[in-house]
Amino acid sequence: MNIIVCIKQVPDTTEVKINPQTGTLIREGVPSIMNPDDKGGLEFALQLKDKFNAHVTVITMGLPQADAILREALAMGVDRAILLTDRKLGGADTLATSNAIAGALRTLEYDLVVAGRQAIDGDTAQVGPQIAEHLDIPQVSYLEDIDFDGNKTFTLRKQTDDGYQVLQMDAPCLVTVLASAVKPRYMNMRGIVEAYQREVEVWGADRIDVAEDKIGKAGSPTSVMKAFPKSLKPAGATFEVSAEEAVDIIVEKLKERHII
């Protein structure tokens, strides 16, 4: 079984600051980490490696410094690491990002593609599902658990708003994973010692199977008009009351604030 995990390097902060002039993230001084949901996905992949001897590849699209999260993945136990980096890929929105990654995946063998649910910086939760669409493979998002029959069928538990669903899906397919679903393993010492002796494959845009106008700035239909920090919403109040009482409380609150 071949598993490919898509990982993204993100700034380690819940308080992302944005440059008001350019509307882009200020990354200086903020340590970079592997996106937490992706680390969860990587853990599931490594568990499948432990159980079924799966071959696990990680791929990231990013700047050369994204090498750090690939080394971390190697130290956690993956077999192969690919860094997709090229000026032609710069300025990508989610569509161009997913097109580029799908382009790389077309040149690789896979039974399972794993992505995080969402990146803590971009936060769109779009890239994973888009990759599945580009590759025309089935997908299950918001994964909490995964098992494999040893042949070609995965049994998956998916988180939903009010509980969970248990689903089955045949390879090749894609899942997106929640960080909260699983505790990722630590890098192991042998892996750490060897991480920088092993190879990280560096791929340019010419190495992937996708049309030039689908990647980078050219392949990005969205552009950022304005970026601003979200103001924190105050915590809401919860009342466990009957519908009639609820109406009274709501009307009261609206009056209090001179809304009605």
Add this chain to the structure above:
Amino acid sequence: MDFGLSKTEELFLQMIREFAEKEVKPLAAEVDEDERFPLETVEKMAKIGLMGIPIPAKYGGVGGTNQMYGMAVEELSRVCGTTGVILSAHTSLCCAPILESGTEEQKMKYLPKLASGEWIGAFGLTEPNAGTDAAMQQTTAVLDGGDHYIINGSKIFITNAIYAHVYVIFAMTDKSLGNKGITAFIIEKGTPGFSIGKKEKKMGIRGSATTELIFEDCRVPKENMLGQIGKGFGIAMKTLDGGRIGIAAQALGIAQGAMDETIRYTKERKQFGRSISQFQNTQFQLAELETKVQAARMLVRSASYKKDNGIPYSVDAAMAKLFGAETAMEVTTKAVQLHGGYGYTREYPVERMMRDAKITEIYEGTSEVQKMVIAAKLLK
């Protein structure tokens, strides 16, 4: 010497800090309070390879550097002094002498299980009447027939003893030769005539099981002799040179942990309408302490660097331990002071850190012994 960290060391620090924070710190207060050896932590450390960092891959270890090993002890001790010394005694005092003085058969027999953490190691040199004066060994080993030694005597204050499987111990094979009559042996748990005695109740590092080792007509196969006959004292001294890097790293970690706590606390605690970190006294104390902690770190790193590169490091290790231990004691004492009454209670970790720090001035050679080592080199 390169003062920066290599990329590999950076990756390692990222892992060990997260491990210490998530797996070790939450247990530290309980391990201390209940005098409980944290076996579950040892199992977790074993799983990721921490029990065999400087052991070559050929013997089942990681093939890492002494620098990384020191960093591991530092980061563990930063949150729990007990966990730091468990790793230090295992690695420096048991794995290292077997690696450095063992035969190929002994290395193949013991190191893979020690490096994987399946077995824990211990070291028995100290006796009731042989502390600083370690040459005054009273434990005896007498040849019985051609292929066994009979060991009689006892060792005290032995770290990890209850949970260890392998012990490097020292005994007199010929009293008339003084320290040239001391020989090292590898003892396995369960050897007839070998037992564990009373457990000490201690001021600090209370989770590290410190006990007596008792030998009553303990029959040990001759193959278990470590190094040559009569060379035990040299093996012990060489082992302690390396061990001092571990204890210096432990002291450094405890000091750093107390700094972490104190910086946080002084920013939060308000008196006279402002946080106590705004008083110049607090600021100057923190500045002085931080400077000493950094200096201690440089000494530890420099000693490890020399060890890794085959440069004599014995005096460097003595200086790192002397200064590290004194820094740990000073930082933790002042950390308690800066916490006021709260620092004197077990609600705050600096109380434990101050108790843990004290031992670093005593074991593996007291501070006085380190001064003797340093002065001897100067006046040679």
